[in-house]
Amino acid sequence: MVVLAGRISILAALQTLLLAIAWLPLAASALAADEYAIKAAYLYNFAKFVEWPPSAFTGDDAPLHICIINDNPFGDALASLRGKTVGSHAVSVQALPSHSDGSGCHIVFISRSQQPRLKNLLATFGKRPVLTVSDIEDFAQAGGIIGLVEVEQRIHFIVNLAAMRHAGLKLSSQLLKLAIIVDEGN
């Protein structure tokens, strides 16, 4: 019991010490999360900061469709997007079969398994107001609009400005200043 009491008092002393140094900024400390939970949150942020031409929506209250092409690597992570809104548009998430032309989609996430078909997919979406996003290696360089890349265990994003212009989309400057930019036509 004596030992135990001793240990507790050490603990108390250390905690007092800790509180004394609590002026050190602790907020916004490093979070860690599953890769696709982070990527899902990115998709939502892209929805907020990309401007589609009015023709892309059937009406002011029409939903914003986020489509995942073929097998869904997100698991349950997309559930957090359901029920969210972007402006007046409710977010809708759906998985598409790989042969789908993705009509009606605003954001298309192309999963890694689609790498062999990447050229065809980009040709399908290239000139429509569809934001293509993928974590396939060198996606933005290959003509996709936003590539998600892992840099030192964190997710960053690469924007292909030419591809974005082709699609008739606009990206807010807030987003652009954080992006790695490539400007290659394809």
Add this chain to the structure above:
Amino acid sequence: MMRKLAFDNKTWGALILATGLALSSLPHPVAAAAPDLTELDIEELMQVNVISAAKQYQPWADSAAAVFVITNEDIRRSGVTTLAEALRLAPGMEVARIDANRWAISIRGFNGRFANKLLVMIDGRSIYTPAFSGVYWEIQDLPLGDIDRIEVIRGPGGSLWGANAVNGVINIINKPARATQGGVVSVTAGNEERSIIDARYGGQWGGNAQYRLYGRQARRDGFVDPEGRDAGDDWTLQRGGFRLDWQPTGRDSVSVMGDIYDGDFDENVVVPILTPPYAERRLDSTHAHGGSLQTTWERRYSERERINLQAYYQYEDHDALLAPFRLDTFDVDFQHNFQWSEKQKLVWGLNYRRYHDRFDPSMLITLTPSSQTSELFSLFAQDQIAVTERWLLTLGARMEHNDYTGWEFQPSIRLLWKPDDRQRVWAAVSRAVRTPSRVEEDARINAMTLPPEITGSLPGLIATLGDQGFDSEKLTAYELGYRTWRGQDFSLDVTAFYNDYDELFATVQGAPFPELEPLPPHLVLPLHFRNLFNDDNYGFEVAADWRPLKHWRLQMTYTYLWSRPEERQWSPLNQASLRSSWDLRDDLELDAWLLYTSKLGSVPTISPLGAVSVDPSLNLTLRLGWRPQPGWELSLVGANLLDNQHLEFVQEVFSYPVEVERSVYGQIKWSF
């Protein structure tokens, strides 16, 4: 999907706990639930660490070299308390403890206290000292919790890393500051590890920078001599340091780090004297201190292109009987990685290094000149070519200029074949050099005294004399490797090598001459350093990793090294290790580690013990770890459990054998 990475989870839990503690007086208590990431803006999202699935093995899979990675988790569960001991986790490593505070560490032979064919770097900063060619391991007693991983590359790395990466390269990589947020205090105490106190605190600085501060103090008990008497080789070391990581823009990252240390090491040495009995055992009190300051800047232009610029300064000061010296190092390094076509990735770089040393004359060693500045510059390039989807060819070379031997050329060619998704076969031919040390060029070392009965009249002092014409040692290495894996549950890595050395160090007898000082008059029997002999060795290394059950992991390594019989007094023929990591419950871990080392041949010493050989040894380490509640970890470790004491190595010169003792210690770690 989530990789089991206990540290990140724990840090996170501890952080929430700590944040809760620190903010408990504020109006908005922090919820302990997982955060909704969709509430974060992009800038915040860019700071979130990825707990990545299945990526861990990939980077090494396509490497056409014998790479083994010791992770932070491996170190934690091994029960070791020093960096040097942690290296035993990798296949092919020869790690032998000379006494409580000295190690002989090498790869693929030529081991010794002054093992000179292994390059070691901490976050890109070389800790290989050109004063005597080798690493002072005792002063590298880093806080193990801050180490992210140790990459052990067996075989030559000269084309990428420069001279002295002859038999291998060890890269010690510390965690970025964002991975060490919050505080950790740990206390270790036992019969040998008298007390080790680690404290660390990390936080956020503004919106896009993170820092950490750490301190470590370790007091360790000495071991015993072969008769079981206390050898008196106690040591203490304190060190402190910081790291600041700053991301000024989305594509730039800047790191500044620094550390200082100060330690006292008592070492047993037998030194020659000129009067009977002509050798004397001494307890040499070494005082060492030093520090470093380093900064790196990385810019990523795209996924395909980045540049790195790094500069560091470090100094070390050893006040020792053997060789009192101070060394200052300044280094600048530039690297540019880019993909210059669909199929080719190029990395090239430039390096400049400046050394300034100062040796104080001692009774054992004198250097002429006693102080010197030397410079080193180099240029390297490596091209990785995807010849087809299945064949990867890597060509690399480095040109390096040093003041002793001029230009050194170190090329390598490596080929990797990917027969399918779970197998790799690779082969490599490479050349590396070991450049001369100051001692080999400029030192006189008084090694031993022969009594007048042997020499005839005067006592004979055998002294080695440096040779300013001493050239680099050269290696041409041939390697062949195979690796295979089945997801995360099984992996196997086998490498075979043949090493062909040229112009290795040797000593030749010179003409004796009389010397009056110090008294009494004596005859100097000189030995000159020369690049005289060629040698070869070969062997293979196996590493296997298997998870028979979800909560049970087995790791096995085996190392076979054939070398000339004369070399076997330094490097064992066989080594094997088997480690079991078993999660008894979510909060309870039981680890066991068996390590076998075959015998070493006899080494002549000038101690009263005469020639000493090292018996084969089998060592067992057991560790029990318990996390009673989030943020707390208690562990109990027993090392070298199978015998009271055993000899692991006899130092090359001035050696007095000291045996390693059984050690038991407990550790309490609190993360907040």
